[in-house]
Amino acid sequence: MAPPPAPQTMKERILQTADKLFYLQGIRAIGVDTIAAEIGISKRTLYNHFPSKDALIAAYLERRFVHARPSDKPPAEQILATFDSLERRFAAKDFRGCPFVNAVAELGPADRAVKKIAIAFKESRRVWFRDRLTELGVADAEALATQLVLLVDGSIAQDLVRDDPAMARAAKEAAKVLLRNAGVDVGDEKVAKKRG
Amino acid sequence: MAPPPAPQTMKERILQTADKLFYLQGIRAIGVDTIAAEIGISKRTLYNHFPSKDALIAAYLERRFVHARPSDKPPAEQILATFDSLERRFAAKDFRGCPFVNAVAELGPADRAVKKIAIAFKESRRVWFRDRLTELGVADAEALATQLVLLVDGSIAQDLVRDDPAMARAAKEAAKVLLRNAGVDVGDEKVAKKRG
DNA sequence: GCCTAAGTACACAGGTCTGTGTAACCAAAA
DNA sequence: TTTTGGTTACACAGACCTGTGTACTTAGGC
Numbered sequence: 001m002a003p004p005p006a007p008q009t010m011k012e013r014i015l016q017t018a019d020k021l022f023y024l025q026g027i028r029a030i031g032v033d034t035i036a037a038e039i040g041i042s043k044r045t046l047y048n049h050f051p052s053k054d055a056l057i058a059a060y061l062e063r064r065f066v067h068a069r070p071s072d073k074p075p076a077e078q079i080l081a082t083f084d085s086l087e088r089r090f091a092a093k094d095f096r097g098c099p100f101v102n103a104v105a106e107l108g109p110a111d112r113a114v115k116k117i118a119i120a121f122k123e124s125r126r127v128w129f130r131d132r133l134t135e136l137g138v139a140d141a142e143a144l145a146t147q148l149v150l151l152v153d154g155s156i157a158q159d160l161v162r163d164d165p166a167m168a169r170a171a172k173e174a175a176k177v178l179l180r181n182a183g184v185d186v187g188d189e190k191v192a193k194k195r196g
Numbered sequence: 197m198a199p200p201p202a203p204q205t206m207k208e209r210i211l212q213t214a215d216k217l218f219y220l221q222g223i224r225a226i227g228v229d230t231i232a233a234e235i236g237i238s239k240r241t242l243y244n245h246f247p248s249k250d251a252l253i254a255a256y257l258e259r260r261f262v263h264a265r266p267s268d269k270p271p272a273e274q275i276l277a278t279f280d281s282l283e284r285r286f287a288a289k290d291f292r293g294c295p296f297v298n299a300v301a302e303l304g305p306a307d308r309a310v311k312k313i314a315i316a317f318k319e320s321r322r323v324w325f326r327d328r329l330t331e332l333g334v335a336d337a338e339a340l341a342t343q344l345v346l347l348v349d350g351s352i353a354q355d356l357v358r359d360d361p362a363m364a365r366a367a368k369e370a371a372k373v374l375l376r377n378a379g380v381d382v383g384d385e386k387v388a389k390k391r392g
Numbered sequence: 393g394c395c396t397a398a399g400t401a402c403a404c405a406g407g408t409c410t411g412t413g414t415a416a417c418c419a420a421a422a
Numbered sequence: 423t424t425t426t427g428g429t430t431a432c433a434c435a436g437a438c439c440t441g442t443g444t445a446c447t448t449a450g451g452c
Contacts, residue, residue: 009352010398010399016316018203021238024270025304025306026301026302026303026304029304031438031440032439032440032441033438033439033440038439041399041400041434042399042400042401042402043440043441044399044400044401044402044442044443045398045399045400047442048398048399052440052441053439053440053441072215079364096305096391096433097301098353100356100357100381101301101353101356102301104223104295104356104357105222105298105302105356106224106301106302107222108222108225109292110221113256115357119262119357119358122354122357122358123283143366143369144365146363147347147363147366147369147370148346149350149354149366150346150350150351150354150363150366150367151343151346151347151349151350151370153347153349153350153354154346154347154348154349154350154351154353155350156353157294157297157346157349157352157353158346158349158379160297160301160320161297161311161314161315161318162302162315162319163386165221167342170339170343170346171343171346172278173339173343174286174343174347174370176347177373177374177377178370178373181373191251194352205431206428225412227407227408227409228409228411229409237429237430238429238430238431238432239410239411240412240429240431240432241395241428241429243410243411243412244428244429248410248411249409249410249411304452328433349401376403
């Protein structure tokens with residue numbers, strides 16, 4: 001109940017600050033000095049908690065890998081709510097795209113560790129969609145799940161360069177069409193919600 | 197007709213090499229020394245043609261901004277061919293995502309020049325889709341064009357981390373559903389092509 | 393009081409990067 | 423032949439980066 005009284009452990013404080021700076025300004029753009037200075041600790045302390053910057057980067061990405069919480073709302077609603085959530089995040093001024101895609105783009109294909117966690121994350125998202133679609137009895141849940149993640153990642157990439165939250169709404173509309181086409185009932189054709 | 201006898205001007209040779217290295221390994225990952233060494237020229241020569249690395253980066257992105265060639269094929273075919281082309285590029289092992297998205301991700305939101313050209317590029321793609329859709333008589337061509345670019349950028353982002361050309365096919369299938377839903381005739385429902 | 397663990401301050405090695413300065417070179421034009 | 427423009431070789435300044443070494447301080451547990 002009570003809000004956490006402030007960052008607890010030193011390690012967590014480092015990770016929080018690294019997260020903020022890496023995500024907003026880029027991994028390569030931020031040096032360990034900058035992170036230490038931001039917290040007000042010495043660089044030595046940082047290196048006492050993480051053996052290298054690479055380890056810190058890995059920990060940063062792992063911490064970003066939050067699994068979706070279970071929900072008791074109907075699956076179709078959950079799926080569409082994903083896009084509403086995206087739109088809210090786009091509107092926040094501290095949104096800077098997908099940290100995993102950004103890390104792969106920044107660090108290049110040579111960095112196997114980063115690529116591995118990025119793949120795991122993307123796959124977890126796809127599987128989440130697939131499971132919701134299976135609950136809905138969709139025939140080819142695998143294929144449709146892939147199409148939905150394309151819309152998610154597409155809107156993220158577009159918003160990254162255009163700063164336009166409308167991309168999330170566009171993705172949601174497209175998702176509705178795809179779902180309807182697969183026989184899923186999504187609060188209908190501009191009418192249903194109002195006449196409920 | 198005759199193939200160009202080899203890179204012509206010094207400037208063009210520099211740009212070609214910068215393109216290859218920037219795109220495949222990342223802008224931040226490649227130093228001007230590396231580019232000069234790859235061509236076999238001195239760093240001084242490079243700086244005689246471009247006043248700064250930033251100028252070289254800008255020139256690299258501008259050179260990547262190739263406008264789509266006009267085509268006389270039917271618009272619907274042109275649109276779907278986009279995804280076939282994507283799939284071919286994904287399959288090539290030297291594909292590394294969208295250079296504009298990558299540049300924005302790498303260089304951060306502070307770099308206005310890069311962001312500007314990235315926005316211009318994305319918009320040009322969207323407008324291209326919109327114009328094809330208008331030719332087809334689609335009612336809300338603007339909205340559908342946006343949805344199609346989401347599929348394009350989504351498949352690019354997914355392929356960047358997963359190296360899976362199937363993402364392009366998935367995008368194409370989704371595009372077909374969206375087009376059909378907008379009243380566009382796309383070589384039909386698994387049957388038409390075989391019976392046509 | 394004493395000991396240990398954690399953090400601090402700070403210097404520094406060794407690397408990379410961008411960008412410049414300088415003198416020599418070479419080929420083609422005048 | 424002389425001049426000129428592009429090029430080379432190479433050193434270097436100045437910045438920034440990762441990572442380490444070292445001696446000092448501080449706070450808690452015993």
